[in-house]
Amino acid sequence: MGKIRQFCKECVGELKKVVWPTRSEVLSSVKVVFISTIVVALILGLLDWLFTEGLRLIF
Template identity: 60%
Template sequence: MAKVIQFFKESRAELKKVVWPTKDDVISSIKVVIISTIVVAVILGLLDLGFSQLFRIVMK
């Protein structure tokens, strides 16, 4: 049981050392992730559409 208590004490001490991001940093990161996801989705969608059309032409 002493090891468990020691673990939590050390964990708490380590969490006090963490530099948490500001609200603005988090919002900026979220915007980057959302925009990147949309861009990749559009690119993959266009590639899928292009390959589908190509295969339709080849299979005729």
């Protein structure tokens, strides 16, 4: 039981050392992820359309 208590104390101690991001940093990161997801989706959609049309021409 003592080891579990010691482990919990150490966990709390480590969590106090964590530097949490500010709200503006989180929003900035979310914007980057959102925009990059849209860009990649558009690129993949375009490639899919090109390959589909290319195969239609062949067959």
